[in-house]
């Protein structure tokens with residue numbers, strides 16, 4: 001089997017490449033040059049691949065200046081457009097296209113499934129809606145799966161690796177008032193979900209990919225401090241984050257309540273459905 005991946009060097013991409021290569025799957029790495037270069041070179045590169053996975057996107061946690069917002073937006077929309085265009089011109093398109101999206105597509109009040117949701121009109125909400133719309137154009141050519149990802153937890157990258165030094169030093173604490181939801185998912189469950197939709201050909205459409213346990217930032221903070229056996233008494237005030245990241249701080253000070261209803265109904269089981277289990281695995285083994 002041959003699988004092409006854009007965003008292969010990121011947190012999810014590098015874990016996915018490792019897992020697929022361990023299973024002797026041939027992985028084709030789609031670079032930025034391919035995404036933004038000659039259309040034919042991208043088509044040639046992904047020719048013969050059964051699966052195309054799109055994980056490309058510039059980091060969100062930064063000041064949302066006009067130019068940063070453009071980079072955040074374009075890196076997702078233009079890369080998806082290029083990949084969908086490439087697939088649409090292939091004589092033998094792949095069987096499956098998997099695109100990333102985020103739970104930031106939802107409003108931050110209420111608990112949502114894929115079928116019972118309010119979509120956010122904020123910058124991230126609209127970005128995810130446009131991103132998913134770009135990806136959905138591929139459905140004329142192959143099966144499409146869109147994963148709305150929660151915050152992916154791993155020891156070596158992403159949000160947790162950035163929080164760990166503070167918590168280890170006893171300087172961790174809730175963010176803002178801490179009542180905002182914290183939609184999280186263990187990296188190994190993310191990789192298992194990608195393999196699941198590759199194997200089960202009935203899977204198509206939008207899937208929430210966050211753990212089936214809705215917690216808020218206070219519960220997240222307590223669990224992390226508890227596993228590390230450190231105090232976490234120092235809250236990080238929302239205004240400090242706002243000074244650092246401007247409106248980009250919303251990624252940290254708000255959060256969505258999300259349930260992975262479709263994955264669960266289709267028989268996917270999370271190895272880490274509970275935040276304490278996830279932290280024990282990530283931090284004590």
Ligand SMILES: NC(=O)c1ccc[n+]([C@@H]2O[C@H](COP(=O)([O-])OP(=O)(O)OC[C@H]3O[C@@H](n4cnc5c(N)ncnc54)[C@H](OP(=O)(O)O)[C@@H]3O)[C@@H](O)[C@H]2O)c1
Nearest residue numbers: 007008009010011012055056057058075100102149151152
């Ligand atoms: N991790 C999470 O908690 C989470 C949650 C929700 C949604 N997502 C989405 O899922 C996707 C993968 O997440 P991740 O955590 O693996 O992301 P990541 O670690 O930040 O990696 C992003 C990937 O995108 C590439 N990239 C960065 N800027 C780019 C640009 N301007 N044009 C094209 N490619 C670019 C990076 O390649 P370089 O090595 O060349 O920089 C890297 O391979 C992202 O789109 C992210 O928004 C992630």
